[in-house]
Amino acid sequence: MGAGGATDVGTAGSATARGLARAEPSRSARHPGPGDLLHLVRSGRATTRGALQQVTGLSRATVGQRLDRLFRAGWLREGAGDPVESPLGGRPSIRLEFDDAHAVVLAADLETRHARAALLTLGGEIVAERSWPLAIEDGPDAVLGDLGARFGELLRESGHPAASVCGIGLAVPGPVDSATGRVVQPPIMPGWDGYDIRGRLARALAEETRTAAGAGTPADLPVLVDNDANLMAYGEQRTHYPACSAFALVKVSTGIGAGVVVDGAVYRGIDGGAGDIGHIRVPEGTDTLCKCGSYGCLAAVASGRAVARRLTEAGAPAASGSDVRALLEAGDPQAVGLAREAGRHVGEVLATVVTLLNPGVLMIAGDLAGTPFLTGVRELLYQRALPRSTAHLDVVTSRLGERAALIGAATLVVEHLYAPERVEERLAALGV
Incomplete structure (x- = not known):
């Protein structure tokens, strides 16, 4: 999920730098940040320190400083495979990898008559999954409350703590305003128009996972909602x-x-x-x-x-x-x-x-x-x-x-949370 393609250590640094400049002219053109380095590793375009230097034009020390933050956050790891020939010469370099085991994603696909939910790694591997009948016309409060309980069951079944969840992806059978996460005049979802799906689902999961000590998933956990056909298309295309x-x-x-x-x-x-x-x-x-x-x-x-x-x-x-x-x-x-x-x-x-x-x-x-x-x-x-x-x-x-739709929803969450423009903010929130 998110990482694909072969390592491209031979790409001319200037060409890739121009690509970064077009994507983020205000920042990446001159000072690629840790988010840009993470993106290069996840996409497979540069997976060694030397390749990152060549692609970004940053010095060895600066690349090392940015990578150190990603390592301390637990987002990167050194690969176990054979060393890679450095594009800058010298000793072979250790391959860098996105650590897709440092967090998990919850995803669900709501149909008109049944639902499916899963807990997935950041790499898109399904760890635990379940399906059950539902009636979408029962309304968002009841359906999302039940979904929060199902998510809690998946966490307990898989042995993952609530704190390991980094986000939720949800597919629904109606048009969605992606900016607000609310369905808009859905023909087959009576009672859902304009409802705060994000807030209700995050609260439902927080209530379900709260322990005697008060710990659980935060009520403001990122929740991304999209139309089911959109997420099916995204999951199929990316995979x-x-x-x-x-x-x-x-x-x-x-x-x-x-x-x-x-x-x-x-x-x-x-x-x-x-x-x-x-x-x-x-x-x-x-x-x-x-x-x-x-x-x-x-x-x-x-x-x-x-x-x-x-x-x-x-x-x-x-x-x-x-x-x-x-x-x-x-x-x-x-x-x-x-x-x-x-x-x-x-x-x-x-x-x-x-x-x-x-x-x-x-x-x-x-x-x-x-x-x-x-x-x-x-x-x-x-x-x-x-x-x-x-x-x-x-x-x-x-x-x-x-x-x-489950794969698409989880992929959407991962791409959102680890996008270059969001990495700096999240690292700061982690105190890294």
Whole structure:
């Protein structure tokens, strides 16, 4: 998580310095700080003291001073592998590594009918995990209170103290204003609009982990909230497609949403509304009422909820996308036919999405993401989109499966907390 690619000790120092200058002209252009050095190590661009000197232009003493702070914070360690040839000559250098065991992250993925939570290392390894049924319409106070209790169980189960948690990542099935962490007019989350998710979840965990001595996670623990499709896209792209500069994921479960990652960052739009393709109007749904209150939305005719409704009408009771998935796994012919038809509806909309974004990877995920649905998507997508838009496009299904949003949420927390511009502040808070 966050560390990827090979060590690039041969990169010209001046070229990389210019890159740092473009990223942070007010600071990094002249005085790369400990956050910049940590970023170079985590990204694999420079993993020895000599390489850091060459890339940043800093003196040996200055690099040593900055690294010393990172070592004292417990964020860096010396690698156990073979020494690396120094780009500056002399004896081989010890490889530096980000110590991903010095803290843990809690992450959760809330669906309309079930939830999944996990405790992960900073490297993205799942240490403990659990899932359970829930009803998102029960409201944020009850759902987040329960989630805090589940997080406490994960900490006790794994043996990690509450103080080891550095942050929480949360995926929700609705549009999120990333600046505030609040959902904005969510069609399938009644009672959640504008609710203080960050504060409630941090308090719930603090209450759950408070001991007789009063110790526990702080009530102001960083909590990052984002749309589930965004975090699924982020987790999949960072884990399996890091070289793809334009990545799109479409989640088709009870609802329909999309996540887009451009140049390694989630694209959210002005206020978190990007990717809400489930509410694009389609001709086939003119007379069909959507959960959002409008008629003709894509989700009203092609989501898991829509397919479940049609199956129920045909005599095969189903209430949600997960019920449809169970029927698809059982090979139910009605479910297979309706899933393929839903895929064609989604593929028609995706022809426009692909033409606009020109992604290298289009991933289909969620309860309906099986062969019948994918076949329908491909039929209409390649028929309606220009050949130029699909010439270098890979249409694939999820590789992380039900853990995609968890991995994405944890990655988002780590990238936020260890970003170069935030490291100095956090080191000072630690007294380092």
